[in-house]
Amino acid sequence: MSFQEQIKKTTSLGFFEGQVPLNYKYTMGVAGERFFQTLRDKGDFIASKCPECGTMAIYPLIYCEECFAEIKDYVSVGLTGELYSWTECSSDFKGARHEKPHLLGMVRFQGVQGGIIHRLDVPLSEIAIGMKVIAVLRPSSQRKGSLDDIQCFKKA
Amino acid sequence: MGYRRVAIVGAGLTKFVRRAQETGPELSWQASKMALDSCSLRLKDVEMITLGSAPDGFDGVHMKGEYLLSGAGGSNKSYIRNFVGGGTGVFAPIHGWMHVASGACDVCLVVAEEKMSSCHPTPQGAFITIFDHTTEQPLKPTLIWIFALEMRRYMERYGLTRADIARVAVKNKKNAMDHPSAQVAGEYTVDDILNSEVLAEPVHRLDISPAGDGAAAVVLASEDVAKRLTDRPVWLDGVGWNLDTSYWATKDLYYPRYVEKAARMAYDMAGIKEPHKEIQVAEPYDPFDYKELHHMEGLLLCPRGEAARLTAEGYTARTGNLPTCPSGGALGVGNPIAATGLMKVIELFLQLRGEAGKRQIPGKPRVGVAQAWGDLMQVGTVVVCRS
Numbered sequence: 001m002s003f004q005e006q007i008k009k010t011t012s013l014g015f016f017e018g019q020v021p022l023n024y025k026y027t028m029g030v031a032g033e034r035f036f037q038t039l040r041d042k043g044d045f046i047a048s049k050c051p052e053c054g055t056m057a058i059y060p061l062i063y064c065e066e067c068f069a070e071i072k073d074y075v076s077v078g079l080t081g082e083l084y085s086w087t088e089c090s091s092d093f094k095g096a097r098h099e100k101p102h103l104l105g106m107v108r109f110q111g112v113q114g115g116i117i118h119r120l121d122v123p124l125s126e127i128a129i130g131m132k133v134i135a136v137l138r139p140s141s142q143r144k145g146s147l148d149d150i151q152c153f154k155k156a
Numbered sequence: 157m158g159y160r161r162v163a164i165v166g167a168g169l170t171k172f173v174r175r176a177q178e179t180g181p182e183l184s185w186q187a188s189k190m191a192l193d194s195c196s197l198r199l200k201d202v203e204m205i206t207l208g209s210a211p212d213g214f215d216g217v218h219m220k221g222e223y224l225l226s227g228a229g230g231s232n233k234s235y236i237r238n239f240v241g242g243g244t245g246v247f248a249p250i251h252g253w254m255h256v257a258s259g260a261c262d263v264c265l266v267v268a269e270e271k272m273s274s275c276h277p278t279p280q281g282a283f284i285t286i287f288d289h290t291t292e293q294p295l296k297p298t299l300i301w302i303f304a305l306e307m308r309r310y311m312e313r314y315g316l317t318r319a320d321i322a323r324v325a326v327k328n329k330k331n332a333m334d335h336p337s338a339q340v341a342g343e344y345t346v347d348d349i350l351n352s353e354v355l356a357e358p359v360h361r362l363d364i365s366p367a368g369d370g371a372a373a374v375v376l377a378s379e380d381v382a383k384r385l386t387d388r389p390v391w392l393d394g395v396g397w398n399l400d401t402s403y404w405a406t407k408d409l410y411y412p413r414y415v416e417k418a419a420r421m422a423y424d425m426a427g428i429k430e431p432h433k434e435i436q437v438a439e440p441y442d443p444f445d446y447k448e449l450h451h452m453e454g455l456l457l458c459p460r461g462e463a464a465r466l467t468a469e470g471y472t473a474r475t476g477n478l479p480t481c482p483s484g485g486a487l488g489v490g491n492p493i494a495a496t497g498l499m500k501v502i503e504l505f506l507q508l509r510g511e512a513g514k515r516q517i518p519g520k521p522r523v524g525v526a527q528a529w530g531d532l533m534q535v536g537t538v539v540v541c542r543s
Contacts, residue, residue, distance in 0.1 A: 016289045022281040024216035024274045029179030063185040065226045068199035
């Protein structure tokens, strides 16, 4: 029998309430800044391209994860990609149920390592892995250089 | 002892800044790449990687080791994060030493990173839950608060004034003017330190190193490999670590016995019998000015209670008998926690190779000690380096 099992009335135990009182302001980083500025200003996705092994990555990096070379080259990959996987989410991180399930997709781009995970606006019956999807961006006047500049991915 | 001999063969260090644009992985990569380039190695030559970083709360990324992995070159490698609070930066090379000394690998990359600027309003909030929730948290303690208790007790024990202690800040901030990574270098007077804003008496603003962002890295190699890579290896000849009780109010507050125990472990391993005579350069951890004095005594570099007098006499200046923090230390170069500890080991690496430039101490030093401290005023991490 454990110690806990001997306690008949756990509500009578004393306790302390606590929190870790912090907020954060994260920088996007050198490559991240470039990606989101390009998204805001040009409405385009860019990948980093390693000068040594040629690997392209989204989200872009300032270094190649494989060969560790410095990357200064970025290439446009457009807004159209391929649905690599998807899910239908029914509850949020607090455990609350969504009124309507949220559809999320992982989208990859031709010849590019990594991808973009975002909302998917495709009828459930039409979703198929491998289908072409295109990013729907907010109007340029409303874009702020953040992930929210992408509204969703829809059928291309 | 049954250990293989381990050498530092390369080093890299970013600038320490108040707020870096670079993400943590980007900072880690800058330091790692610099360290590899400095000894003409590629990532593929590295077999194992260990990364040191202080609490997740600083960067604001839970499971920070995984977050930093790609920038530290850890993808698809034997990679692990190490962590002992503020002692992490000197523990990181000790952890790397374990990898190589044990024979598990010949080349190990050691990376230390901290990005404290993400944390608002200040990183102090990350510390609130390190205090006991029943007996301490209701008083809303901060680290400055408890170090003020420690500093006052140290002053009381040895009859020291704030001015005796402020000389450390003056020395280190000035030393840092020659360090290319420095964040808070400058020429200050003792009065400047004494008259700076009070935080918790007797601790004032300029007695403390500020938060910062930065990364550091070293490459460790086994003896055979090190001798092929360089004709100037710096040997990690002694390592030690020790943790005191978490019931910090039970300690005497004026002597860091855990630092002494860690130091004795490292000195024994390195065959050092009389540290005050054999150590030629020291990088004790100095996030507060009184801590350099505390740690000099714990490292057995001078008799207890004598560190302030020796500092006043110039004994610890770059041209003194025992230069301490010739880098500029945390008080001058800055204090992105884990990166600072490794910066200190890198300073020994450069000093013992005669490559410290304007910071080079005279007399061709051959033996140095670096130390970091942290957790709840309870961990000492120590390395002894020899050229």
